[in-house]
Amino acid sequence: MIVQDNIPFAIRHFAPAQLREALRKMHLIRLFEEGAEESYMRGLIHGTMHLSIGQEASAVATCMELTDADKITSTHRGHGHCIAKGADVGRMFAEFFGKETGYCHGRGGSMHIADVKTGNLGANGIVGGGLPIAVGAALTAKRLGRDDVTVCFFGDGANNEGAFHEALNMAAIWKLPVIFVCENNKYGMSTPATYATAVPNIADRAAAYSMPGVTVDGNDFSAVAEALHIAIARARAGEGPSLVENLTYRWRGHSKSDRNRYRTKDEIEDWMSRDPIARFRAELIAHGVLDAAGAEAVEAEAKQAVADGVEFAKASPAPGIADVTKFVHAEEAA
Amino acid sequence: MNAQTQITEVTPSGETREMSYAEAIRDAMAIALDRDPTVVLMGEDIGTYGGAFQVTLDLIDRYGPDRVMDTPISELGGAGVAVGAALTGLKPIFEFQFSDFAALAMEQIVNQAAKLRYMLGGEAAVPVVFRMPAGSGTGAAAQHSQSFEAWFGHVPGLKVVQPSTPEDAKGLLLAALADPDPVIVFEHKLLYKMKGQVPTGYYTTPIGKAAIRRTGSDVTIVASAIMVHRALEAAAKLAEEGIEVEVIDLRSVRPIDRDTIIASVKKTGKLLCVYEGVRTLGVGAEISALIAESEAFDYLDAPIQRLGGAEAPIPYNPDLERAAVPQKADIETVARRLAKGEV
């Protein structure tokens, strides 16, 4: 019994295959972003991108219990959410390379990555842009009598947008099946959450909207999964929204143009020593879900997927210039 | 004597110095902070980070966090705080990280800042400046690349300027700050690195006055922001073919310099408007209409032409992105056809 109690929630709750898949996705996110970063530096990718390296547990654990019918709204830092929700990295790379085979047919790029078929309603260039949209998606589920839920990812910076407050209030008064997941990585761009936000924890704000709010270690896969398990159950039971705050950290700069003048090297290194992937992997090995060789194989699989994805993207065609106004409106019936 | 409202003169030295467009804006803000204690800078990440485009770099070190204020990511609230502060005696320069995010603050800009003086029968003033990095060309896609000048140009009570050179970037910003009413300054992201000679010290560039950047007798191009440079390149190319293009830098969308445009069109009889905002209902529509309504109409020798942004959001793919806004080659082609009477 004592042993049982020491086993983390995730190990108890999910089948080994699910856990293995979770580890694969976390590796996939890391490798995908490293690959994207490299391609960016080689000039293959246009614009900018926001990497979530260091935040993989938050993305994957949050999406653990979601099906394709469940929705997420994502953020500018959304690659992890997209992969966690089941997207194909080949089509993601293709999007980054501006190709017609990309998820947005080359129109959106990194900041608008989406996969509507797996329930990802899209990353967002507007901080806080997804918050009310998630509430709308939850309203649909409730009105149409479906039991799917919506997870709304947002950052610590976004919780100071008016949209955050308006959205949480409506979700609460209408008891909508939505879970607000704040990925508190301590900074909104360069601005510390401690400076920009009047309360110590974002989750404290839940009280203002009469919903449960919890703060968890966002680099602890199991802790996140457990918090979401409770919130999702509550949402599916028709009891309304919850706010979950995942404390985490982005290893890289805010975007590709960050000069890192607001964080210390020590702070970054400290957080790098709390790598969520290494931690989860060690946990799986410790609890016998995988052995070291098995974990290596999982990582190798992810590596292969990334390599294949880049090849697919490179070989894909670019959209035609004449189609610059395509997708502005519904296409005329042929 | 209230020290808070005392203006310290920073006289122009008569000298110029090479500066980038971003440096010129920073210089203007530093001068403003030096000469007027009521000036405050507000915006997201304008402190230590130096702003998304590094325009406010180091200002926090020189003036401290009370005058260079990082705001939370709260555009509506932040802009509104700036409006309220301006209404009561401060002179805020509020930076939107990207002009696109002004959409979140539309309420405070359009319903409040623009109208307060009027609604209160002239009893109140809102001398606020909103700085807005705008335009495409950086691969930032649909929500970070827009050109909203026509949106704000549509609102009585606002003034809207679009500097195209480092000198004007500084002079127009200082003019905006000296103006008793709200002024929106659109800064083109692709111009931040552009260098030019900039007068040192304090000076203002008049709002509402266009600049003739090149004289010519065959075709008038009225362009704004980055398009001025594309038009000038096209004009240089056309000059080799014997086509003399007059390039007018609009500089101010509201108020618009009717006289300069009308005089030029009366001279050339041909007008091409080049602007980055979406072509339909854009700045070029206003310029075309003012010519059609003016005495210059009787001097037109060809249909007025507009080159503007595509009827689409700015796409991510770089080739599509280029195709979505006028490029030098487009300007050259249309101006040539106009000059040759082929339009």
Added chain:
Amino acid sequence: MPTEVIMPKVDMDMATGTLAVWHVAEGEAVKKGAALFDIETDKAAMEVEAPASGILRQILAQPGQVVAVGSPVAYLYAEGEAVVALPAETPSAAPAVVAVAAPAAAPAAPAATPSQTVAQVANGAADLRATPVARRLAREAGLALSNLLGSGPRGRIQRADVETALARREAAALAASAPVFAPAVQAAPDEWTAQPGDLHVTTRKGTGTPLVLIHGFAADSTGWMALERALPRDLPLIRIDLPSHGRSPLRRLSGFADLAKTVVQVFDRVAEGPVHLLGHSLGGAVALAVSDIRPRQVKTLSLLSPAGLGPEIDGAALNGIARASTADSLAPWLKRLTARPDGISHDYAKAAMLARIDPDLRAAQQEWAQVLFPDGVQAFDLTAALERVTAPTLMIWGRDDRILPWKQALAAPGEVALHLLRGVGHVPHMEDPDTVAALLGRHMK
């Protein structure tokens, strides 16, 4: 009494006007001097002001209707004034509607592939396209846009087209007053009426059978001025500007037959009943061809130094005139036209050059020279036609003609009356208009 609102005459040579638009609706009040309606003449659109204050009633002409000058188009009544019935019998009551302007048929594409410079579409009044500045310049100068060629897309008249036309008009006026061939006085301008159609045709009213005049290569109708003075005042005249000449549209030519066909079409329209026909040089050849094709329409035929009667021609002079782009390069060739070269002053050459200022016109005429006179040879032979002509024919030739040798006159059959003038070159109607007029007068009797 209601005030009559009429179609006013607003232009020298205006007989009718098209009512374009009413600015005031029937039953509405209007103040004296306010814009009441617009008219379109063949020159320009124009606003007509209300002749009195009152209420507009009894609109007789609708937009698009062509109304004779002086006809009533509506009446203005005072407030409360009883409306009187329109005197239906009185001819002036109903507007003299000439025609309802119909959109002109699309101009037929020329058979030859049009070159950018030559193939241009003449502007019909109904679908006239002109830029605002072209309209303004034409309006200010009293120039009929419908007579102009548009060099812009879809035949749009642009500033340059009007300027060219104005330069030509000015040159023509100068030429007319030039000391050499023309008398000092200019014709009263309202003597002439422009006729709508494919070619520029001007007519002068008079009594009796009209005389149709066809000018020579690189000339135009204004060249007849001296002869017109010498002819009886009441002789009705019809002057045709050949294509690519004077104020007619520029047109490519496939050969002489093409030219003859074009002129016959115009001739059919302008000559109602048999006419006297006179042509000079290339115009003489055309007149001869017209007489051959329409024998019953030609009462008498007169030919001044006609082309088409032999191979020789001074090709260098023709090309030189067609090509010359300055007065200095034109003058030496002009001197070849006359037996008195000193009469060609520099001012005269300048004026003549102004009339040819349009580079497109010159290019077109150079092409014509290639087609009609390749290698300096007359490529068409009308001696057989001259044999067939039934109308009494008069031929006048200068003995000092250096363009077409007078000996070609000997190709004429015996019935042709032949006059060889001494001390006269290639342009007898300019060099000795009185003699030419006298001979014509006798011939046409």
